[in-house]
Amino acid sequence: MVAAACGRTEVIVAPGAVCGNGRLEFTEGCDDGDLDDTNACTIDCQVARTVQQFYDYRSASSHTGLEQVGESRIYLFADARSGRLSLVLTHGIDFDTTGLAQPRSTVKMDVAGLPVGVFLEVIDDTASELFLGGPGLAFGRWGFDRNSDGGALGPLPFPGNWKVTVTPRFTAGITTWGWVRDDGTRRALDMTKPITIEAQTAASQCRTSCTIPRCGDGVFDAGEVCDDGNTSDGDRCSADCRRLQ
Numbered sequence: 001m002v003a004a005a006c007g008r009t010e011v012i013v014a015p016g017a018v019c020g021n022g023r024l025e026f027t028e029g030c031d032d033g034d035l036d037d038t039n040a041c042t043i044d045c046q047v048a049r050t051v052q053q054f055y056d057y058r059s060a061s062s063h064t065g066l067e068q069v070g071e072s073r074i075y076l077f078a079d080a081r082s083g084r085l086s087l088v089l090t091h092g093i094d095f096d097t098t099g100l101a102q103p104r105s106t107v108k109m110d111v112a113g114l115p116v117g118v119f120l121e122v123i124d125d126t127a128s129e130l131f132l133g134g135p136g137l138a139f140g141r142w143g144f145d146r147n148s149d150g151g152a153l154g155p156l157p158f159p160g161n162w163k164v165t166v167t168p169r170f171t172a173g174i175t176t177w178g179w180v181r182d183d184g185t186r187r188a189l190d191m192t193k194p195i196t197i198e199a200q201t202a203a204s205q206c207r208t209s210c211t212i213p214r215c216g217d218g219v220f221d222a223g224e225v226c227d228d229g230n231t232s233d234g235d236r237c238s239a240d241c242r243r244l245q
Contacts, residue, residue: 019031019236020034020235021227021236033228050079051077051079051122052121052152054077055124059096059097060094061148068093070102071175071178072089072091072168073090073179074088074089075087076088085154085156086152086156087164088151089109089166091107102144102148103145104144104145105172106172107149108139108168110138110139110140110166111140111166111167112137113136113163114136114138115156116136118153119153120132120151121151121154124142129141129151130142145173159200160199162198164196165196166194176188200223203222216229216241225237226241226243226244
């Protein structure tokens, strides 16, 4: 994963969670490096298998476990079985299930650069709040209180070359904006600036740690769908790190 500031745009490349790769990622309760249900870790790593299950829409809200009062969050989610990648946007938190009161809020977001084939995988509340525009465009126009709001867009080609930019406008009720990394940590975002999520099919020649990227080193690099620390087939991640098995 690479994260860097580039002018007025945040540029972040990040994987989602992949069950069976031996890395404990933020949506997982365990990951012992295989999909053998006889071991201590369950076959699904205790992670939702689809973005719809992960979003868990009910009580007019998302229930991913990542929601926060007064905060908008943006992150990528990967289906643990297929590796299907989705862009998730959430704002605020649900009062009915948490007892935490989200104030009356208004959020607008313009999403540009969506690859061909991306559609609305999760619509939170009504189609008038998150909808597709022209080619590569989607628009969020949310108004809410005492609950959360948001949605999910996908599938994003993975691996693939694309660059999606989300431009926010926070009018009321939201005081912070954050990107959630694949390990569950949060990176604060400037509420007045867009964020660009960029995917690349080829890794750089040298990491920021001055090590050379290679398949099988246990580090998730651009161009890889998985990296379980070896170059063997038959263990959920292919020998070339390009396919889930």
